[in-house]
Amino acid sequence: MVAAKHPVLLVALPLVFAAFCPVLAMWKKSACFPWALAGVSATTFLAWSLIGKVSPRGAVAYNLGGWKPPWGIQIRIDYVGLLMICLVTALGPLLVLYSYRYVQHELKPERVPYYYTLFLLVFTAMIGFTITGDLFNMFVFMEIFSIASYALVAITGAREAVRAAFKYLLMGATSSLTVLLAIAFLYSATGSLNMLDISIRLKTTPYVPVAAVALVLFVAGFSVKAALFPVHVWLPDAHSIAPAPVSALLSALVIKMGVIGLFRAIFTIYGPTFATRSSTWSSLAGVISWLAVASILIGAVLAIIQKDFKVMIAYSSVVHIGYILLGLMVLTQEGTAGGLFDILAHAMGKACFFLVAGIFIYKGERRQLRELRGLGRTMPVTAGAFAIAALSIVGMPPTAGFMAKFYILWGCIQGGRYYFVVLALLGSLLTAVYCFRVVYYLFFTGARMPDARIDEGPATMYIPAALLALGTVFFGVFANLLIPSLNTAARVILAK
């Protein structure tokens, strides 16, 4: 297939679509939506054609311009990268489809082309970020999706949105610079920018303290991007104020890029062998896992006390970042596999949450939890999708969230961290409180007589939400499709 030979197309194609989107808008504004949808779908097709071509042990590599690494930029799709691009490209078309009616409702018409342009840029940069093998290239992609996200958060032009975007920008830019500083330190210690090359050179480098400082900076920088407690403060504002499809994009995918950044730094570049050279590696893993637990518990409590639906969902993302990082940082095969699987589970569940929240805003500006009473009767598909996604977010069988939680907890037990099991289970109880409260409002309260003015909303909006909800069930029931490969991938990662 084309994509396996030229993985660079995965980045180039949507980038071209993004570049021509404003040009197209000069001719006809309404052409932007089909253009964006076409670009995203074509990328999806390319990315999915890679399924089965990447083994959990190896990677598909491509040298840009024919320059061999470590001199040139290399694109390297390993199994985790494949998982991420499949996830990004799976959600992309659904979100674009959803955006169609939503941005008509929320944005001034002249801003719509910019919306799709920025969306395509975020989409492109996320794919680039996950598949590049070059550290500086990764930084550039990170900056592209970050800057585009700041703009997307502020795109409505409302002053609260601008305020949230600015807050996001201040923390985001600072964290990006921290990452860049880390790259500088690592480059001075190893003289290379290719991640694979660095990981080999780190085994022999005499500048272990410099590399250790770089690792600390990487973790600090990417933690902000991932919204790990206590540097999650930008997230609730930005994610709740952005237009619903943007919230879904940010919560489901963009913060996962922070997780992937941490993953790349800690596992791909440094790897467990670095622990034999410096104690920093293991102590950082310990610190992150405790911060992850703090994220779970504090995020859940903060979510419970919220009255605004989208803010509550935003805090819920902090909780799940906690679960994902807990799984990755207990350093057992099952935990790592569970953490990776939870990236998928959470992305589908949380995207569904935000899309549902968007439908409630679209149909009558319902943002407060108490305004959701009885909507289950008038909007059964939307509310039903929320209920199913809620099962996944809480971690109830038979959804993907449950399988992820099961694996993460199992990883904790395998690693002998029983206290994490107790705390994570406590966290899932708290999660149940805020998720099921909404289900309760939707289905079990409210007027007997449905309000005839409210109905399901446009099909382009509820179908993506319903598909995501079904996806959580599908991957819960057929978790076996992915988990063995993730297990293998995790074993390879941890053996490095």
Place this chain on the structure above:
Amino acid sequence: MSKGTSSVLPVIVVFTPWLALVGAALWGKARPKLAKAVYVGITAATLCLILPFYARALDGAVTTQRLLGVVSGISLSLRIDTVGFYFAILLAFLWLLATVFSLGYIHERETRYYCFMALNLSFCIGVAFSANMFTLFIFYELMSLCTYPLIIHDETEQARKAGLKYLVYSISAGAVILAGVLLQFFYAGTLNFTGHATLTYADASKPVLLVIFSIYMLGFGVKACIMPLHGWVPDAHPAAPAPASALLSGVILKIGIFGIIRVLFDVFGVKQLRLLGVSLPMLYVASFTIIVGSLFAITQTDLKRRLAYSSVAQVSYIILGLFLLAPDGAIGGLLQVANHAFMKATLFLCSGIIIHETGKRDVRELDGVGSKLPLTMLAFSVAALGMMGVPATAGFITKWELGVGCIQAHRPYFIAVLLISSLLNAVYFLPVIYAAFFKGGPVGGLLKHETKRTMLIPVLITGAFVLILGIFVTVPGLPYSLVEVITKAVF
């Protein structure tokens, strides 16, 4: 298991009730009568599909079917063995009666009610047919969630509070069970039910085994309403509509017991539990629950609340019987599963008829109800006498076997618990019966019909079963024959 065979039939049985959803989607709004016929028909069909396994269950044969692999070592699998069959047939039968009863009783939000009834049936059968702890946990959680809409069916303030309490208890319990499942898998390396101990001293030290055992008891104890964990029961039962409370008490509490039975027979095994020394503490807990539960029941004035506390007490008979770790004790305990199910279902359904026909639910206002609802109150009286353990009723058989078990286990003083409990049962049931029949009430004279046939017939059937189970104990096909097979395999 040499006699084990594989078959897709268990899968079909578990998922048959889902057809009710199809029925609801097709006819729920347009043709409600047809939809209701579909609900009842599907419940009956499920029962019929379970029946053919009787012969195999009696042989102690096992039917298994693997659905999906989950993890190496864990899969979603179904397995019909004697215990599973016993629970499944019992709950499917009661479900049919309760569904028929609902036709007359439920007038609002019918589609939601019947759909969740059907889903719940599916998941309860799933629990009974689980081949390993993982599958059991999954069905157990689903069952827990699907019970919630039944409890808050009326959507009154009281029902909401009860529902919330129920959710808090059961989701916490679910988390605890999950921790148990993970620990068991970590130490034993398998979660499969094989009919003998799978987690032994060879796998883990005694403190670890005790911790896992306690975690399971805490988790399943919530549904089985062991005393400090029973908090949701007295709120949820009165709040739910009568057929749902009958099922809550008759079946769903028993599903908690079923979990305990699996832990007892298939995880730890009887011999090992003797070594672990958990028998006596559990007996004390059960005795405490029996007596304190009965005392609480006396103080209640709401009829359904009184019945709920009575359930708390009666279900602990089963735990008492099981943890005697003696064959006759286990027989008594397992018989109590069916006996109590029929007795309590009768009582709850009768209370439903009383509430439906007279609107009264305070026990002090039931004077003369017997003359208005003679057949209903007759069934009520039979079941109440059964609760007290009067000979020729099902309750007597339970108590007799439990008594024998106490002696077998060399713990005869627990017979005193049974006797005190009978006495307390008499204290809270006899005044109701007396008032219903012998106190002149405001309503006199026979009415032409006492209630709808769809409600009366299920009550009469369950009432009759209280007597049948008390008189024709050893007739093949009744619980005793199955229970005997189960206990023989274990001891």
Place this chain on the structure above:
Amino acid sequence: MNFSRIFHNINYLVSVLLFLVGLYAVTVKPNLIKKLIGLNIMETSVFLLIVSIGMVEGGQAPIVAEGVKASRMVNPIPQALILTGIVVAVSTTAVALSLCIKLYEGYGSLNADEILGAWSPLGSSGGAGPMRLDGPGPDEHRDVP
């Protein structure tokens, strides 16, 4: 203390110092423009460091020509990186400044304490502070779908 070693690594020290100066400005200064200046100081510090890494004392431009030894060449990669880095930094600053203009339009102030509210470790929730979720902003109009 080995002063010669510190002197040898003076580029690291200076850039980290600059980075911290910038971080101080970003976190402490209430004026949004000053925050952005802080951000730019941070950027500059990192660029300085990266360029200084490639520096070779008495080195020559990395152009292959007669009499130029590869070992005496200045490493060109950091300079190439910094070019990209500067572009990225400029775009960030541009976006930030345009957000500043919008903020000034919306709030009539550039004071972070007035606009962003208090920075608490738990973050200001969506409902706190001057946030408003129930209506359109002053410069926002909604198109009826």
